Amino acid sequence: MKLNVINISDKINIRWLATPVIILASAFVTNAIIMLLCNYNPLEAYQAAVSGAFGNGRKFGETLVKSTPFLITGLSVAMAFRCGIWNIGAEGQFLVGALTATWFGTKLAPIFPQSPWVAVPLCLGFATLAGGIWGLIPAILKVARGVNEVISTIMLNYVALHLVSMMIDGGPLQETAQRGPQSDRIVEWVFLPRILPPHRIHLGIIIAVVFAIILTFVLFRTAFGYQLRAVGEGAAAAEAAGISIVHNTLRVFFISGALAGLGGAIELTALTRRLFLNFSPGYGYTAIAVALLAKLNPLVTVAAALLFGALTTGSYSMQREVGISDKVTLVMQATILLFVIGYSSVQLFRKRASSHS
């Protein structure tokens, strides 16, 4: 069956795909030069990376696991940007989601029936709601006081970061043993089920992909999504049509925040199962690159997230098998980010500038 859902949202053809391909090709070439300068064989390294990410079922599964947080935060960003809201706050919303899941999993779940059928949906639901509410803070500031969301969401990321450290470093959510700045492990019946134990592939991957499909449907096939996009692409025209700018702005922020919050809860309940400092290695920021590489298309975000997952597992394997230092792999990841963000945002802004002139 042809995926004609894609056709209604963006015309995906060779030209459309050219940008991501150019971005990645230039990033890989640049990285090859960096490796040559550091006396590594780039071909050997890339080979190790590919086999590390896709070499066998287990490795590919691990790539999927690493892709999940990129996907769900990437959807959060793609959705917001698509609707004209420059939400840079996915990182904070992700953390607030994880924090809420921790609170639920350590404090509230013990008094609930010990059934994952009840506890898991409740936990994810709470975290999603918390992420959405966290997302509403910059929305209200924007609607009521005209505060630019780029600034307020970045600042709220730091608030969220410090909120986490306040709660787990001497705060009410710190582990009972009080050894370090981390929470207790959440109770077992809040664990997000793993699909093929002992492998780490978990239900969150499926949830994230389902949300990519739902989001595409909502944005491109419903009146609700149409109005969200209309306000994003042309506020004055949408308003003249009778579409409320205020309501739709609030909706975008809430949904975007909720998705990122869900992402935090999935990561926590499926993998780490406890909250600690540096819980997120910047998923919410990398999400911007993921979304831009996917040209803000929710379905293409699945592919972009998979690529970023593969970059993560691939770089581990480059370290292990070719002995490339982790500093160099970090530089390489940063190079890719720079190419993605640089190229995509130039394109995005040029497109917007030309349509507004």
Add this chain to the structure above:
Amino acid sequence: MIESILELRNVTKTFGDFVAVDSVDFELQAGEIHAILGENGAGKSTLMNLIYGLYQPTAGRIYVTDRENWRYRLRAKSPRDSIASGIGMVHQHFMLIENLTVAENIALSIGQLRTGVAKSVSENGAYKEWLRKFLFKKEDAIHITEALSERFGLAVDPSALVRSLSVGLKQRVEILKALAVDARILILDEPTAVLSPQEVEGFFTILRKLQADGRAIIFISHKMKEVLDISDRITVLRRGKKVYLGKTGELTARELAREMIGEDINEVERSNRTDVEIESSDSVLQLSNLTVLGDRNEIAVADVSMETYGGEIVGIAGVDGNGQRELAEAIMGLRHAPYGSVSILGANPKGIKAVRQRGVGYIPEDRQTTGVIAEFSITENLLLNVTHLDNLTQWNILNQKKKRETAAQLITDYDIRPPVADTPASSLSGGNQQKIVIAREISLHPDLLVAVNPTRGLDVNAARYVHENLLAQRDQKKSVLLISTELDEVLLLSDRLYVMSRGKLIEATAQRNDIEALGMLMTGETHRDIRDSLES
């Protein structure tokens, strides 16, 4: 003999099939203020843009005499070339950077162009150093601004932020910017449109000073009285052609109005016109003592009362910027009206959504930002009205089949080109974008349709099609409020006629056959003035 410093010979500019400027001759003498009069779309702005280098003429030549008294043919590829030849333009919408100071704005205009500066502020040597080093020194910029300001008697605080200045002062900065690069020909595009009467007086003093300094000024305006006050000579354009050139005072205001509007206007064929009697006594739209504020909190619409009924087209004529946009926005609930009320079909809907849900169609003035969404496809733009959206959704899900069918139908009916539903609106011509708006708003047959300049930018056939649709609305006993700067259009379609001028609405149905009187009303004269002038 007075030398001419700018001369246009047979200049023509076409856009596609449309002739915006039709073999126009124009000549500007040093030290004169030359007014250009004309209706909207008469070609004034196009002509100025040709001189300023924003457009290049399709045919004809432009000659300019530069600072060294060399006369040569100007082939400006961009304003940069025109500026280098000593031509400066003050646009109607200021081109200032609001968050920079006055001095910084002026420094920017100098920095862009390294020639010509030397003569402009040669008494201040600081600039040379600064340009050579490519370094920006605040003090130098302030010195230059002060020097300019003193030399031309245009007092302004060099270190004030532009955004803190009044409109009159911003305009002064714009003029200083042009003078900073030693413009000897100043084009002022509707400079008084944004000024209060007091500011206008001060502005005229400035113009006379510049004139005494030997600079030539092209003054574009709609306002007859100001033109007669300030100019030395007047050129009148009508539909791209020069129809009159003469010394100010040769013709009276009434005669000039006739030149502007043309006499052929009464002969416009009133096809399709059936006399419809207004049966119902219930008004569709009722405005009572409506007062609306403009973007700068000025009173844009002053104490307007009127009613429209089903089965009639009520026309509001007038020159751009006299409160028509604000009036339309207040009716649609897009703009707050501090005093008075808007009543639609007996109710007082608050806000645009409520107004829309009462079945009011709206063809906004600015289709680029308010009419269509550039990034959206034709289909998506055809949905951009909550009523359409409601018709095509079930459980909030858009019915794809119905959506495609509706779009295809409207594209055919309204001849939108290219007839490809997925085409983004941004790649359509202005006329076809307008057809999207018309199709979307008229096809629902709203009880009340508010149409602002519905045929602006359309070719003759498309405009006729729109007119037929507006008349069809009326024949279906719907009410249409037509606000247009095209007098022909208003006269052709309206059953009742108003003129809007400086925020006031003047009933003018009785004057519909008296073009001169209408012209006077539009240029801001009241009935009393007309009566007086008729008697004298």
